[in-house]
Amino acid sequence: MPRFEPKNPDYRAISIQTFEQQRAMKTLGISIARLEPGEVDLAMDYSPDITQQHGFIHAGIITAGLDTACGIAAFTLMPAGAGILTVEFKTNLLAPARGERFAFRATVVKPGRTLTVCEARAYAAQDGVETLIATMSGTLMALPAREDAATDRARVPA
């Protein structure tokens, strides 16, 4: 049984659409592995193109996966027509991002009308063993739906 009740019955389609509009996700090779109300898992294969100086995945790329997981998890609980933006997040790096495949798993901790707080964890899988490599806590903000939202500019607070 899901922990959260979505306000938008169409949450699944709109969440997937929002994810797919993020071209950075395609560039980084990140895809949706699971999507439930308030919970999202993303997956990413290793690629040498996104590594740091030791050949591990760059901490910023790990953060991009965690942030998007948090954003989509928060977005699943928002009302129809809402937009979303990230207010802040902190990443703790626990172990080198070394592996064949990576998972980014986010859950909503506290949904809110304006602000939603999420937590996420990143795992590296290698030789069938999964290791916790990073944690994130972050705040997401809902942008209210507007009939007159003609431009994206209008959807982003100054």
Next chain:
Amino acid sequence: MPRFEPKNPDYRAISIQTFEQQRAMKTLGISIARLEPGEVDLAMDYSPDITQQHGFIHAGIITAGLDTACGIAAFTLMPAGAGILTVEFKTNLLAPARGERFAFRATVVKPGRTLTVCEARAYAAQDGVETLIATMSGTLMALPAREDAATDRARVPA
């Protein structure tokens, strides 16, 4: 006059080398614009490949630039042979990452034998106007130089 005195006379060459070994930086189109002891500026052009759903640069990519700026800034002050890894960082997103060009500017706040704390700011430039779009505070860790550091694995703490 620089605020910090580097321990490694070869800090400039080794810092540039460490940056260039980060393949993620090349993928994201990030380059070094300025490098002084304890201070690093990076630059990045807009690309649609690294955007989120509104067409702005993804917060994770902004974070990758800020994190690398912090990492190299901290690295300039470390002794010869040291390695470096990121312990944690927090990013606050202040405004949409909309622009033609982006700057990531990091400074060391407190260098240390083991831990170094840095701060960084991200700016978006559009039509000649620069806007502060994000801030980071982060902790970097020096990995001691070892004669027997045969593998990267040995350089990363469990």
Next chain:
Amino acid sequence: MPRFEPKNPDYRAISIQTFEQQRAMKTLGISIARLEPGEVDLAMDYSPDITQQHGFIHAGIITAGLDTACGIAAFTLMPAGAGILTVEFKTNLLAPARGERFAFRATVVKPGRTLTVCEARAYAAQDGVETLIATMSGTLMALPAREDAATDRARVPA
């Protein structure tokens, strides 16, 4: 010349009043040393009652000073009748909080209608020498003024 223009001409009196309503500040011996639009300095004397196991000031108490400095700095820029609450903050501890007297200095980085981002630094003074001991970055939220705000409960989002 102040960096920010207050919306509330009465910002000084209302900010001092809000500070003085925080009984925790009196308990901790924290007072206002300087107050300008978007900038607040607080001061605190050493007391053994607020120390940790090494006799230094407890990191949580340092954080209480930094958070209040951020909150009042943000509050100076809010419109008449607004309330304020803290969304999140991160504290980096740079050096032991050892000294006779402590200063907490906050500045607004980005004011906003809903969210304001602040940064603050804590300093310890001993034998006339001041040392940077901690940094904070935090997000504050404005609660809109309401004619019907009969209770504090109504002022705090669920």
Next chain:
Amino acid sequence: MPRFEPKNPDYRAISIQTFEQQRAMKTLGISIARLEPGEVDLAMDYSPDITQQHGFIHAGIITAGLDTACGIAAFTLMPAGAGILTVEFKTNLLAPARGERFAFRATVVKPGRTLTVCEARAYAAQDGVETLIATMSGTLMALPAREDAATDRARVPA
């Protein structure tokens, strides 16, 4: 069965002693409710002396409880003779700290020889109902035991 194996067989006595040496905990009315390897719960009664302007517990005081819970949780897993200090933490405030009694519950996420990462949650209890009011993620640092550690000063890195 505990998740973690303590290195110090005397971990319980030494952890309690370290907690009790923190005079701030006594001033704030915080006590140990549960202590296991890598897990610590603290408890605190409401007091008007530690409130903010709305009569709720000050966010800095909540943070002091969370930080101490993290610190003692990390400390239970450290070797005999080690000291501990807080590197950084982030607090997200989720709901007003309104209640008769408060709990601070910390668990170690990743123990390490030098750095340990913990997470903690704060709850407010009122009329028998418990509400999640804040989360923390933080990094703690072990100071190695030294035979010649004659002074606390020697135990804290510059």
